[in-house]
Amino acid sequence: MGIFSAAIALFGKGGVGQQERLPECPPKDEGETKCTVLVIDDDPTVLLTVKTLLVKRGFNVLSTSSSPKGLDMLRYAARDIRIVVLDYSMPKLNGEETLKFVRQLSPTAKVIGITAMKLDSLPKEYAAGVDKLLTKPVNATELVGALDELLGDGQTASLAIEP
Numbered sequence: 001m002g003i004f005s006a007a008i009a010l011f012g013k014g015g016v017g018q019q020e021r022l023p024e025c026p027p028k029d030e031g032e033t034k035c036t037v038l039v040i041d042d043d044p045t046v047l048l049t050v051k052t053l054l055v056k057r058g059f060n061v062l063s064t065s066s067s068p069k070g071l072d073m074l075r076y077a078a079r080d081i082r083i084v085v086l087d088y089s090m091p092k093l094n095g096e097e098t099l100k101f102v103r104q105l106s107p108t109a110k111v112i113g114i115t116a117m118k119l120d121s122l123p124k125e126y127a128a129g130v131d132k133l134l135t136k137p138v139n140a141t142e143l144v145g146a147l148d149e150l151l152g153d154g155q156t157a158s159l160a161i162e163p
Contacts, residue, residue: 035151036060036080040070040098041087041114046136050085053140054147067093071101078106083150085143088115088126096126103129110150114138 034057039050042065051061062077064070067090074081084102088095095113102111113130115122127133132146 034058035082036062036077037083037085037147038070038073038077038081038109039063039085040067040090041065041085042090043087046087046114046138050138050143053143057144057147059147066090067095067098071098071105074102074105074109078109081106081109083110083112083147085112085114086130088113088117088122096123096129099126099129112143112146112150 037054037059039047039054039061040063041047041050044065047063047065051063054061060080062073062081064073070084070086071093074084084106086095086098086102090098093101095115099111099113102109110131111129113126113133114136115133116136119127119133119135122133131150134142134146
């Protein structure tokens with residue numbers, strides 16, 4: 001079992017020992033990527049898992065465990081980054097503070113908020129400010145579905161998701 005499969009088994013919908021079936025990858029044209037996604041989360045396992053999944057789906061992925069570094073990446077690549085996956089509970093700048101800067105630096109970027117907190121415990125400004133909100137553990141099907149929904153321009157993350 002590889003690290004990606006192990007992470008899915010641990011953090012997937014079924015919990016420990018229950019392996020989630022990953023969405024099938026569409027055929028990928030050589031050298032062609034769909035768009036760039038920025039992932040900001042202080043959990044290295046989440047970063048690796050999400051990055052691995054999205055790269056396999058044909059996305060360019062920038063990732064960082066620090067909100068300030070993520071904002072620097074966004075500052076320099078704002079025209080390229082179409083989606084930001086943003087954890088709420090972060091050191092230094094939390095998700096709500098980071099979201100304000102994301103909206104200033106790249107008003108057209110879509111934001112998928114992720115959190116391990118109960119949704120009713122999140123500040124209303126953060127919940128209302130993100131385009132999509134997912135709770136941890138985030139499974140691959142939910143994340144791919146959120147990307148498909150937010151891209152909405154034919155650049156889907158998947159052509160078919162198997163149950």
